[in-house]
Amino acid sequence: MFAACADPKAIEGLTWAMCYLTSAKHVDFYWSFVTVLALLAITAPAALAMGFMGATAARSHIAPLRWLGKVYIWMVRGVPDIIFFLFFVIALDQGIEYVKSLAVCPGGEWPWQGLEFRVCADAKVPLGNSPPIWHQLYGFLLAVITFAIVFGAFVANVIYGAMNAVPRAQLETAEAYGMSRAQVFRRILVPQMWIYALPGLGNLWMILIKATPLLFLLGVKDIVYYARELGGSKTQAYEYPHGDWRLWYFLGLMVFYLVFTRVSEIGIGKLTRRLSHGQATAGGEALRKAAA
Amino acid sequence: MSMTCLETIQAYGLRSIGIGENLLPKTDFTLCQQFTLIGSGLIWNLYFGVLALGFGFFLANAIALAKTARNPWVRKPAEWFVFVFRGSPLFIQFFLAYEALVLLPKGGIDILGVHIDTAWTTRAWAGALLVLFLNTAAYSAEIFFGALKSIPKGDLEAAEAYGLTGWKKFIRIEWPTMLRLGWPAYTNEAIFLFHATTLVYFSGFPAFAQKGDALYYANYFADKTFNPFIPYPIVAFYFICLTLVVTFLYGRVNARLNRHLPSNTRSKIRLRPQLIR
Numbered sequence: 001m002f003a004a005c006a007d008p009k010a011i012e013g014l015t016w017a018m019c020y021l022t023s024a025k026h027v028d029f030y031w032s033f034v035t036v037l038a039l040l041a042i043t044a045p046a047a048l049a050m051g052f053m054g055a056t057a058a059r060s061h062i063a064p065l066r067w068l069g070k071v072y073i074w075m076v077r078g079v080p081d082i083i084f085f086l087f088f089v090i091a092l093d094q095g096i097e098y099v100k101s102l103a104v105c106p107g108g109e110w111p112w113q114g115l116e117f118r119v120c121a122d123a124k125v126p127l128g129n130s131p132p133i134w135h136q137l138y139g140f141l142l143a144v145i146t147f148a149i150v151f152g153a154f155v156a157n158v159i160y161g162a163m164n165a166v167p168r169a170q171l172e173t174a175e176a177y178g179m180s181r182a183q184v185f186r187r188i189l190v191p192q193m194w195i196y197a198l199p200g201l202g203n204l205w206m207i208l209i210k211a212t213p214l215l216f217l218l219g220v221k222d223i224v225y226y227a228r229e230l231g232g233s234k235t236q237a238y239e240y241p242h243g244d245w246r247l248w249y250f251l252g253l254m255v256f257y258l259v260f261t262r263v264s265e266i267g268i269g270k271l272t273r274r275l276s277h278g279q280a281t282a283g284g285e286a287l288r289k290a291a292a
Numbered sequence: 293m294s295m296t297c298l299e300t301i302q303a304y305g306l307r308s309i310g311i312g313e314n315l316l317p318k319t320d321f322t323l324c325q326q327f328t329l330i331g332s333g334l335i336w337n338l339y340f341g342v343l344a345l346g347f348g349f350f351l352a353n354a355i356a357l358a359k360t361a362r363n364p365w366v367r368k369p370a371e372w373f374v375f376v377f378r379g380s381p382l383f384i385q386f387f388l389a390y391e392a393l394v395l396l397p398k399g400g401i402d403i404l405g406v407h408i409d410t411a412w413t414t415r416a417w418a419g420a421l422l423v424l425f426l427n428t429a430a431y432s433a434e435i436f437f438g439a440l441k442s443i444p445k446g447d448l449e450a451a452e453a454y455g456l457t458g459w460k461k462f463i464r465i466e467w468p469t470m471l472r473l474g475w476p477a478y479t480n481e482a483i484f485l486f487h488a489t490t491l492v493y494f495s496g497f498p499a500f501a502q503k504g505d506a507l508y509y510a511n512y513f514a515d516k517t518f519n520p521f522i523p524y525p526i527v528a529f530y531f532i533c534l535t536l537v538v539t540f541l542y543g544r545v546n547a548r549l550n551r552h553l554p555s556n557t558r559s560k561i562r563l564r565p566q567l568i569r
Contacts, residue, residue: 078483078531078532078535078536079487079528079531079532079535080486080487080488080490080507080531081487082487082490082491082494082507083490083507083510083524083527083528083531086507086510086511086514086520086524087514087520087524090514090518090520091520091521094518094520112518112519116518117518117519209381210380210381210382211381212381213381213383213384214383216383217494224383224384224387227387228387231391244391244394244395246387246391247388247391247392247395250384250387250388250391251388253384253387254376254380254384254385254388257379257380257381257384258375258376258379258380261379261380262375262379
């Protein structure tokens with residue numbers, strides 16, 4: 001990267017450290033933090049949307065829709081989530097390729113043959129000859145969908161509880177004013193439920209942060225992948241030979257997560273305060289008294 | 293060569309602890325094989341879960357108490373312990389512990405003339421158990437700390453009115469009440485600790501001679517058959533059963549802790565989601 005780094009074997013001390021930390025592989029490592037943040041930025045709203053739909057479905061007056069919502073909420077209870085992660089990534093991949101094979105493959109064979117999953121070359125996603133970046137992106141996309149499905153179920157559970165926590169009297173008053181079911185839902189229920197949902201959602205956000213290293217298991221080149229790659233001992237054949245430094249890399253990741261969760265905790269605390277304004281809860285009452 | 297299901301169970305029922313057939317099935321996978329091997333792996337999930345919870349309970353009590361201490365030399369370390377283990381992913385904790393244990397000198401350490409062997413610490417049964425033990429201790433300590441803080445003031449005043457002070461007050465009033473108030477949350481912690489045991493063999497700790505836990509074998513079958521729709525539901529089924537057993541056992545304890553209360557004021561156990569740690 002820098003001119004001084006042209007011959008890493010000749011330099012030492014601080015210059016060596018600087019060159020080492022700005023090597024191409026390290027830049028990839030720093031970018032993988034962006035991957036993690038991108039996953040969070042995409043997954044959080046997606047899971048919120050999934051959860052909102054799940055909770056709304058679970059409250060529905062149409063029985064099949066209600067069952068669907070309840071099954072979705074109950075799905076992730078009692079089963080370790082990592083199983084869902086490992087399962088969905090393959091299942092989604094095969095499902096997508098199977099659907100595509102129906103459209104593009106001649107014949108239309110059942111793809112699960114004995115010990116193989118076989119679809120014609122045209123049905124592969126992404127196609128076998130596409131550049132590696134597409135494979136990376138596709139893997140990331142599968143991971144995002146998997147996270148959204150699993151976390152959506154947890155969000156649905158929280159929102160379902162929050163919707164039930166909104167005082168009945170509020171909804172009845174709205175009905176007495178002649179609002180329709182949709183209007184009560186939109187104008188009264190949804191705006192008021194957030195304060196009840198916030199503790200649960202905040203908790204889920206922390207859990208989501210702590211779930212991001214699982215990207216590694218889903219085959220995405222994330223921070224865990226690079227920490228293992230870069231930290232492993234390098235012989236003289238490498239530009240920057242060093243011993244086994246994985247401990248230090250993982251220590252770095254640990255600090256990253258600790259700072260991240262701590263900052264989130266403070267942020268959630270502030271948000272709770274803001275949302276408590278004017279609410280008929282203990283928190284809202286405390287704020288009112290403090291102001292008076 | 294095809295085996296009957298009974299023969300399969302004899303061959304692979306204890307495979308995860310190294311008893312029975314040495315080679316894992318490679319072709320002609322049967323449903324029976326998958327159920328047997330994955331079930332055999334569950335032995336390790338039970339091992340990690342039961343021991344970590346058993347030892348962790350005591351450390352959790354100590355740390356919860358330390359967190360209430362006035363002396364900052366006692367309180368601060370406890371707060372940091374809880375913060376570090378609750379604020380970082382268990383997955384990273386496993387990796388970090390493994391890399392740290394690997395760095396211990398291979399030949400062992402000599403302390404004051406006593407030779408201590410270190411090789412075994414990098415094995416999952418010891419290293420991963422240590423991490424799970426510390427992890428559950430931190431999560432449970434936070435639960436018990438919260439419970440200690442929410443003991444009704446009236447209970448403590450009543451204890452003092454009866455002349456109970458210090459240790460006696462703690463052991464007869466505070467501690468049982470703490471357990472009672474914290475138990476529903478602690479039940480959830482136990483359930484999710486069992487779930488967390490599935491991470492062990494995916495996080496640096498190698499499975500020697502293919503001796504792994506339930507998810508390890510499920511993953512093996514999914515890799516070999518390219519069909520995730522059979523092994524993962526099987527391991528999910530086992531865990532639902534395990535969750536029901538844990539809920540039942542902790543429910544019995546909960547009933548005992550609440551036995552002096554009128555039935556409408558007892559605390560109920562509700563399964564609340566708390567996925568990865």
